[in-house]
Amino acid sequence: MGKKERREKEREKRRQDILDAARSLLLKRGHHNISMRQIASIAELGVSTIYTYFPSKEDIFAALSREAFDLIHDTILAAAAGRDPARRMRRIGEALLLLSESHKSYYDFIDYFISTPEIIFPAELKAQVDTYGKRILDPISAVVRLGIESGRFRRIDPLECALMFIGSIHGLIHFRKMDETILRGRNFRALFARHIDCFITGISA
Amino acid sequence: MGKKERREKEREKRRQDILDAARSLLLKRGHHNISMRQIASIAELGVSTIYTYFPSKEDIFAALSREAFDLIHDTILAAAAGRDPARRMRRIGEALLLLSESHKSYYDFIDYFISTPEIIFPAELKAQVDTYGKRILDPISAVVRLGIESGRFRRIDPLECALMFIGSIHGLIHFRKMDETILRGRNFRALFARHIDCFITGISA
Amino acid sequence: MGKKERREKEREKRRQDILDAARSLLLKRGHHNISMRQIASIAELGVSTIYTYFPSKEDIFAALSREAFDLIHDTILAAAAGRDPARRMRRIGEALLLLSESHKSYYDFIDYFISTPEIIFPAELKAQVDTYGKRILDPISAVVRLGIESGRFRRIDPLECALMFIGSIHGLIHFRKMDETILRGRNFRALFARHIDCFITGISA
Amino acid sequence: MGKKERREKEREKRRQDILDAARSLLLKRGHHNISMRQIASIAELGVSTIYTYFPSKEDIFAALSREAFDLIHDTILAAAAGRDPARRMRRIGEALLLLSESHKSYYDFIDYFISTPEIIFPAELKAQVDTYGKRILDPISAVVRLGIESGRFRRIDPLECALMFIGSIHGLIHFRKMDETILRGRNFRALFARHIDCFITGISA
DNA sequence: AATGAATGAGCGTTCATTCAT
DNA sequence: CATGAATGAACGCTCATTCAT
Structure with missing residues (x-):
């Protein structure tokens, strides 16, 4: 029926x-x-109407989390194009820094989600979204794997390396928030780039 | 007077x-x-009693922050003893990982303080605590400086290096929380150690 | 729809x-x-229900003020009918005294609104209600104007005269509350009448 | 004993x-x-120390009320000096207006006390202070009495006249609060003076 | 006599959620 | 299906007062 479809579309x-x-x-x-x-x-919409679409506020956040992970994933994927693995890593890092600026609250939200998960979601929901988020490691692992295969990087577990990479980047971006206090007068972007270089040197063959 | 003292102690x-x-x-x-x-x-205690000890909720958070920073600072300082700079860095990293386990609550709190996107504190208080927290970088910078002087490390800004070091460690420890989800079946401690090695390699001369 | 109407009425x-x-x-x-x-x-009602009707406590007060001003205005207007200006003034005065008795609550409230020293309302709201209240002077000014035109009253600013009239009446009614203390044994109504006479004499040509 | 005295003095x-x-x-x-x-x-002082001097907050207010009445009484008395009764009345009125400006909150407090007595004090305390406040009528009655005796004023009950006088003045001063709204652009002081003139005309022989 | 400490009761306001229509 | 209305629970915070010392 056309009616059913239309209704579904509207919904x-x-x-x-x-x-x-x-x-x-x-x-x-x-x-x-x-x-x-x-x-x-x-x-x-009326407040109560929302409840016919989402059973609770948390579920709205869960849906947003998935969206945010998708955004990060796509951002990484887009940045990961190219030949030279080191260069690709650099570009991924830069893209993430950029993302953390252009979509600050989005990024912060994911960050918040990662660091204090049990608070914001009941365990089950959290595990679900967590697992979903794992996807963002894939494009990075892929680059690492290629780097190893092409002899540029040391033999290292690609997934672990992706984790280190994104973990350390993530940790550094945190400090961005201290721009105005302990980082005053420093060029964060440069510091950030140096960090990535250092990381790449560290995993290079 | 003994009375006054006792009072103060109880307080x-x-x-x-x-x-x-x-x-x-x-x-x-x-x-x-x-x-x-x-x-x-x-x-x-009665709610109002708390207000005779802390003027506001925020001040409670600020006090907690300071406590936590003190602990981290002392932990790093204690771990930083020794000769070989690389080894000292490694030990600092291990100490922090250990701390994040043994004093989970403190460590998590500081993490929470750093990463929470919204402003817990009014800007002034925030800057104050931030600056206070900066202290934890000092022992690390010191090690880096020695490493450079002894020719082990590349010429690199010691403070920035400390920041990278602690930032990346901090970011990695974050993922510890995903032990049960995306990290299932992996040895986090080993991964963590590899990360530090990689970092040290990256800054070595 | 009848439904909507009923809803509105209930509201x-x-x-x-x-x-x-x-x-x-x-x-x-x-x-x-x-x-x-x-x-x-x-x-x-539940506390929060009230907030679906009035955005704040202040707005409740403001609504009450308007109601009270309306009542006073209508009372004065009704009493102001007639020919002889002096007589009309007398009747207005009597009507107000009556009002202060029959609708004590409303009258007291407006009194309360006028006399309360502190700011019940933020300046803007206060000015609004104030201006709204100014209407009650209109019927009195009108009577005064006629009295002047007919040569019964001295040339005097009608609005100012209305203000004096209502102000002094208002002040006197205040003392009604001291019936049991400093006014014990006196006939307040007679005193009140004498006061109005005195006022009229004072503005007569 | 000198000790007892000293102690009493300190208290x-x-x-x-x-x-x-x-x-x-x-x-x-x-x-x-x-x-x-x-x-x-x-x-x-410590908060609780106050309770050894006054049994409650209300009693402090009661004491202040008495003070305020004294101030008003003395103000009137001082202003009432002179020969011409009309002139004396005028000066009393002016003095009260002045007082309501120079000691605004004090005046407002008394005003508040008069208009909403049962609210601020328990009945007994209120009656007490009320009666005390009656004193302020005395100097005015005296002037009126002299005015009558000297043939300037009509035969009128002096106490009642004092009440009318102070009541109407009091009522008018109320409107001073609307300086910025409904009285904008008017000279309140002049209006006030006219009112007193009008009153005096009204009671003149 | 003086007080630091403690507290229950209360404040105005906001919230996520439910439910009758 | 959509919603206006209602609500209990909670929020950070302040208060006048009491009491042990």
Whole structure:
């Protein structure tokens, strides 16, 4: 039936409206300062309508997390193109730094999700999203694997290497928040680049 | 007078009770989800009593931050003893990993403090605590400086290097939390050690 | 639709319930000593329900003020009918005294609103309500103007005269409250009448 | 004993310190925004010490009320000097207007006390202070009586006349608060003077 | 006599969620 | 299916007062 389809389409659209509203708020105000009322008001829906689409606030966040992981994954994938493995790694790092700036709250949200997962989601939901997030390591592992195969990198477990890479980058980006205090007067971008160089040197053959 | 002293001691004890309560809650529930009522209830005090010890919720968090930074600083300092700079770096890293396990609560809190995207503190207080935290970089910079002087390490800004070191370690320890999900079946400790080796290789002359 | 209408009516009724509760409390306890909880409890509503009708406590007060001003205005207007200006003034005065007795709560509230030294409202809201209240002077000014035109009253600014009139009446009614203390044994009504006569004599040509 | 005396003197001094503190706060912040803590802190005493001098906050206010009435009484008395009764009345009115400006919060406090007595004090205390306040009518009655005796004023009950006078003045001063709203652009002082003239005309023989 | 410490009760406001329509 | 209305629970914080010392 055309009717059923149309209805389904409308429902999907509304669902997206809600996520759009939630995301825009997330980016503007941080996830702790979002209320259902605000989401509803931006989505131009009644508060209770939202509950016909998402069983709870948490589920909205879970959906957003998946989105955010997708964004990160795609960002990495796009940056990972090229020949030279070292260069590709560098570009991945830069892309992540860029992402952490252009989509600050999004990035912060994922960060928050990673560091204090049990707080924001009940265990089950968290494991689910967690596993989903693992995907972002794949493009990096791939680059590492190629680097090893081409003899540029040392023999090292590619997944572990990806983890180290993203972990250390992630850790460094944290300190970005101290730009105005302990980092005042330093060029963070340069520091960041040096760190990646150092990492690549460390895994080079 | 003995009386005054006893009073003061009791006051200090109570203060610690409050901080203990706050810390445990913070780690269980995240700073946005803990309330003065909860702290009071765990500390077995009236809500208003807490306000005779701390002027606001924020000040409790600030006090906790300082405590945590002190612990980390002392841990690093103790671990940094020795001759060989590389070895000292390794030991600092191990000490931090150990600390993140043995004093999970403190370590997590500082992590939480660093990574929480929203502003826990009003800018001024934040800057204050931030600056206080900077101290933890000092013992590491010192080791790096010695490494450079002794010709083991490349010429590199010691403070920046300390930052990279602690940042990347910090980022990696984050993933420890994913032991049960994306890290299942891997030996985190070994991975961690490899990461430090890789870092040292990266900055070696 | 009948449904919408009924809804609207019920909403209006609830709104009135809240205002009734607030007014009664205001008069019993003074605006600083009434709480949203008390209003809610008397109105037999949840506290938060009130917030779906009024955005804040202040707005409840503002709504009450307007109601009271309306009543006073209408009372004066009704009493101001007639020919002889002096007589009309007398009747206005009597009507106000009567009002202060029959609708004690409203009258007291407006009195309360006028005399309360501290700022009940933020400046903007206050100015708004103030201006709204100014209307009550209109029917009195009109009478004065006619009195001047007919040669009965001296040339005097009608608005100012209205202000003097209502101000002095208002001040005198205040002392009604001291019936049992400093006014014991006196006939307040007669005193009040004499005062109006005296005022009229004072502005007569 | 000199000891007893000295002790009593010190106690009286402390009592005054407390009243001084309370008064200064009253004048600065209005009586509803005063806390025992603030009084104590200004008086440089422990909070609980105050309770050894006054059984409750209300009693402090009662003491202040008496002070305020004394001030008003003395102000009127001082202004009432002179020969011409009309002139004396005028000067009393002016003095009261001045007082309401120079000691705004004090005046407001008394005003508040008059208009909403049952709220601020328990009945008994209120009647007490009320009666005390009656004194302020005395100097006015005296002037009126002289005016009658000298044939300037009509035969009128002096106490009632005093009440009318002070009541109407009091009522008018109320509107001073609307300086910035409904009175904008008018010269209140002149209006006030006209009002007194009008009153005097009204009671003149 | 003076006080530091403690506290229960209360404040205005916001929240995620439910439910009747 | 969509929603306006309602709500209990909770929030950070302040208060006047009591009491052991």
